[in-house]
Amino acid sequence: MARSKKKTISTEIEDLNLVPIMNLVVCLIPMVLVGMSLVKIGVINVNAPRFGMGQAEPDPDEEKPLGLTVAIAEDGFRLTATGADINTELGETPAAPPAGDAAAGMPPQPGVFIPKNGDVYNYTDLYNKLVVLKDNHADETIVNLTADAKIPFKFVIKVMDAMRFRLEADTYQDAESFTAASPKMEANKQELLWPDVVFAVAKQ
Amino acid sequence: MVKLNKSQSDHEMSREEIISEWVAQQAQAHRQERKSRRLPEGEATVTINSLMDAMTIILVFLLMNYSIDPLRVDSSDDLKLPPSTTDINPEPSATVTITAKGIVVNDEMVATLSADGEVDKTKKLGGDETALQIQPLFEALNEEASRQKEVSRLAGSRFDGLLTVIAHGETPYRLVTEVLYTAGQAEFSKYKFAVLKGGQRGT
The missing domain is CATH 3.30.420 (Nucleotidyltransferase; domain 5)
Structure with a gap:
């Protein structure tokens, strides 16, 4: 009798009561799962915008910077540069400045216009032209980016995606091959194209 | 006991009968043993140790993921990141x-x-x-x-x-x-x- 009692006690000690811990864990797991974001967030670095129109006079001894500007308009992209004649470099005739520019007091200047391909922006052509300009000005990395006031932010991100890295080929014929291309690697690092984006103000 | 039966009346019982009797005895003994081990009336436990192991691992994994994310964005219709x-x-x-x-x-x-x-x-x-x-x-x-x-x-x-x-x-x-x-x-x-x-x- 005494022996059997002893055996019962030892069995009770062996079994831990895990029910409270289970309750806790079962509550915690859904809480953490809900709080966890399943999508991966990344970031794009941009430089401080230049808003003032008047800039300090550049040193005459220094080489004049290219001052490349990509403008996103409702109907396509406009490329302009202050330091070089990009029309000659790209072999394009100067496009007529948009009507809005003259009204905003901007001096009309030569530039390259890349029209929309149907309803979508022609990122492929933008990339092709930016590669040519990069080859001609290898030391330049800064590009000014501006857009019409109503252009949604997502297109600005897409333009930055198109001009940040150099891809395997220098020119692409269609959007499919441009989308499928992977960045060109140099010593295990992606070769940069125009990575330093400077925001310019939107004209209202 | 089985051995005894076998030696005493080997010719009376066939081999199959001996085996089936032995199996029945073993089963009876097994049942007895299990009955004696059973917990007192009204108490029952579920074996949740393995479940606990799995859940603890999941919890630690989730908490680690949670803490190393410096930027958290709750997406909704008003905030869809590009x-x-x-x-x-x-x-x-x-x-x-x-x-x-x-x-x-x-x-x-x-x-x-x-x-x-x-x-x-x-x-x-x-x-x-x-x-x-x-x-x-x-x-x-x-x-x-x-x-x-x-x-x-x-x-x-x-x-x-x-x-x-x-x-x-x-x-x-x-x-x-x-x-x-x-x-x-x-x-x-x-x-x-x-x-x-x-x-x-x-x-």
Whole structure:
């Protein structure tokens, strides 16, 4: 009798009561799962915008910077540069400045216009032209980016995606091959194209 | 006992009968043993040890993922981040969130937006519609900047002026520049745009 009692006690000690811990864990797991974001967030670095129109006079001894500007308009992209004649470099005739520019007091200047391909922006052509300009000005990395006031932010991100890295080929014929291309690697690092984006103000 | 039976009346019982009897005896003994081990009436336990193991591992894994994410964005219809091909990870910094309805600094709505994504001109510097500075946003960011400067001073580091802008994909460009200009006035000089990883180029 005494022996059997002893055996019962030892069995009770062996079994831990895990029910409270289970309750806790079962509550915690859904809480953490809900709080966890399943999508991966990344970031794009941009430089401080230049808003003032008047800039300090550049040193005459220094080489004049290219001052490349990509403008996103409702109907396509406009490329302009202050330091070089990009029309000659790209072999394009100067496009007529948009009507809005003259009204905003901007001096009309030569530039390259890349029209929309149907309803979508022609990122492929933008990339092709930016590669040519990069080859001609290898030391330049800064590009000014501006857009019409109503252009949604997502297109600005897409333009930055198109001009940040150099891809395997220098020119692409269609959007499919441009989308499928992977960045060109140099010593295990992606070769940069125009990575330093400077925001310019939107004209209202 | 089985052996005894076997030796005594080997010719009377067939081999199969001996085996079946032996099996029945073993089963009986097994039942007896199990019955004696059974817990007192009214108590029952479920073996949850293996379940506990699995759950503890899941919990630790989830908590680790939770803590290493410096930037958390709760996506909704008013805040859909644009997709991008970037592979840069976010860093801890001050954040400004531009949703379809308003501008939020540190979980506090500082300015509401119209349906066109514009800030009311009374909230801009001097009440001018063409002004770039959004006054309530400037005050909130200025406060955040001075707080960060104080923290860096005490920690002996430099104030880096880093600001992460979490913007809805449909935000008009004009508003983005207004927010960046205002942040610049509040001495934030380096910006990062939060995007969704895994976007496709040129689509």
